[in-house]
Amino acid sequence: MKQFFYLAMVATLALFISACDTRLQPVYNAESIAIPVKLQEGPIGNIEAIIKTAAINRGWSVSDAGPGVIKATLKNRTHVAVVDIRYTKESYSINYVSSVDLLYNGEKIHRNYNKWIRTLENDINKSLNVAALKA
Numbered sequence: 001m002k003q004f005f006y007l008a009m010v011a012t013l014a015l016f017i018s019a020c021d022t023r024l025q026p027v028y029n030a031e032s033i034a035i036p037v038k039l040q041e042g043p044i045g046n047i048e049a050i051i052k053t054a055a056i057n058r059g060w061s062v063s064d065a066g067p068g069v070i071k072a073t074l075k076n077r078t079h080v081a082v083v084d085i086r087y088t089k090e091s092y093s094i095n096y097v098s099s100v101d102l103l104y105n106g107e108k109i110h111r112n113y114n115k116w117i118r119t120l121e122n123d124i125n126k127s128l129n130v131a132a133l134k135a
Contacts, residue, residue, distance in 0.1 A: 022111075023103065023110055023111055024103055024105070024108040024109065024110065024111070025108060025109065025110075025111045025114050026107060026108055026109075027096050027104070027107065027108065027109050027113070027114070028113075028114040028117050028118065029093065029094060029095045029096060029117075030092075030093055030094040030117060030118075030120075030121040031093050032091045032092075032093055033091055033092050033093065033121065033124075033125065034090070034091055035047060035087075035088075035089060035090055035091055035092065035128060036128055036129060036131075036132035037132075038132040038133075038135045039089075039128060039131060039132050039135060040089045040090060041135075042135065044068075044087075044088070044089050046131070047087055047089065047092075047128070048070065048087065050124070050127045050128055050131050051070060051085055051087060051092060051124055051127075051128075052070060053127065054120070054123045054124045054126070054127040055070070055072045055085070055120060055123075055124070057123065058074075058119065058120055058123050059074060059076075060072040060073060060074045060120065061073050061074075061075075065084060068086055068087055068088060069084055069085070069086050069087075070084070070085040070087070071083075071084055071085075071097070072084075072085055072094075072120070074116055076112075076116075078100070078101045079099070079100065079101045079102055079110075079112070080098075080099060080100040080101065080102075081096075081099050081102060081113055081116060081117075082097040082098045082099065083095060083096060083097055083117065083120075084097050085124075092124065094117055094120060094121060096109070096113075099113060
């Protein structure tokens with residue numbers, strides 16, 4: 001009976017450890033997402049404003065980090081994600097900079113980070129497309 005108990009404990013521990021690994025995924029970076037052609041004809045400041053507004057509406061705080069670069073930070077309880085949003089008239093990219101409490105190990109990160117980036121990317125795309133329709 002004792003052997004069965006120990007075997008069950010080892011199996012449970014193995015399942016727990018393998019389940020922890022499913023929380024980590026390769027870091028997702030949104031690379032070279034096209035800006036609608038209609039917006040490419042206008043000033044780049046319009047593109048910057050649209051990106052900043054979309055990020056702020058999603059709960060990110062934004063600041064300028066140089067020409068064509070916005071630094072965006074999301075704080076969610078104890079978790080913090082920091083990204084650079086690089087933009088030109090033709091495209092934009094969202095790239096990982098740093099994080100706190102997201103299990104980042106140099107190539108993988110907690111899956112919630114990737115969800116946040118994909119959601120931010122979708123919100124920016126929607127805002128750019130809406131602005132292009134109005135232009």
